[in-house]
Amino acid sequence: MEPTTKTILITGSSSGYGLETARYFHEQGWNVIATMRTPREGVLPSSDRIRILPLDVTNSESIRAVLEASGPIDVLVNNAGIGAIGALEATPMERVRSIFETNTFGVMAMAQAVIPMFRTRGSGVIVNVTSSVTLTPMPLVSVYAASKTAIEGFTESLQFELQGFNVGVKLVEPGYGPTTRFTANTDVRLEDVIPPAYMPFAQPVLAAFAEPGPVTKETDVAEAVWRAVHDQTGLLRFPAGPDAVALFNRR
Numbered sequence: 001m002e003p004t005t006k007t008i009l010i011t012g013s014s015s016g017y018g019l020e021t022a023r024y025f026h027e028q029g030w031n032v033i034a035t036m037r038t039p040r041e042g043v044l045p046s047s048d049r050i051r052i053l054p055l056d057v058t059n060s061e062s063i064r065a066v067l068e069a070s071g072p073i074d075v076l077v078n079n080a081g082i083g084a085i086g087a088l089e090a091t092p093m094e095r096v097r098s099i100f101e102t103n104t105f106g107v108m109a110m111a112q113a114v115i116p117m118f119r120t121r122g123s124g125v126i127v128n129v130t131s132s133v134t135l136t137p138m139p140l141v142s143v144y145a146a147s148k149t150a151i152e153g154f155t156e157s158l159q160f161e162l163q164g165f166n167v168g169v170k171l172v173e174p175g176y177g178p179t180t181r182f183t184a185n186t187d188v189r190l191e192d193v194i195p196p197a198y199m200p201f202a203q204p205v206l207a208a209f210a211e212p213g214p215v216t217k218e219t220d221v222a223e224a225v226w227r228a229v230h231d232q233t234g235l236l237r238f239p240a241g242p243d244a245v246a247l248f249n250r251r
Contacts, residue, residue, distance in 0.1 A: 037054065058109075081102060128171055135251050136251065
């Protein structure tokens with residue numbers, strides 16, 4: 001248990017890594033603000049230390065409303081994201097922009113919204129959840145990788161920008177896991193984004209996705225976020241899961 005109760009706000013908490021991180025911090029005695037586009041009751045324990053709030057990270061009014069409702073927070077975890085698989089050739093630019101709105105600009109907007117609170121108080125931590133695709137090239141995820149790699153560069157720079165105010169900025173880089181769904185939160189069909197000409201190349205890639213080796217568990221990510229929040233060494237990157245750790249060490 002923490003000696004004093006702190007509050008963490010997590011985006012994208014309806015399932016997967018965000019949901020497990022909310023559960024994990026609650027178990028450690030924290031107050032948890034679990035946000036999601038469409039609130040789902042029953043996914044988290046009934047507790048006076050858990051609040052579930054609606055949040056669309058692409059909407060500035062939604063961001064303002066959730067921060068007003070949540071009150072002061074100590075940690076922001078930017079976890080909300082859209083998965084994307086497919087050949088760039090077959091990915092409409094409207095979809096590219098939609099992915100960046102959530103995965104990139106949504107993260108920036110959330111950070112921008114909490115920085116004045118953290119800076120004025122002289123404390124706080126921002127944790128941005130990216131992906132192991134930023135550690136090594138992967139086929140058929142070029143748009144997704146670009147949206148996450150942009151956040152890596154953003155976070156590196158922001159770390160220096162805020163360190164003089166005693167505000168921590170961290171990266172958590174999950175590997176591939178059972179909750180990794182590159183078409184999550186969309187109505188995209190693989191046959192629409194992988195043209196027939198790509199199929200001889202794509203089929204073994206998709207087979208590898210279906211039967212990966214050591215994978216990242218939801219608890220791996222929650223524990224990595226915990227380590228990032230409590231880090232006092234200035235470390236920036238926290239790979240999560242055995243596959244991500246192996247890629248990180250290889251890099």
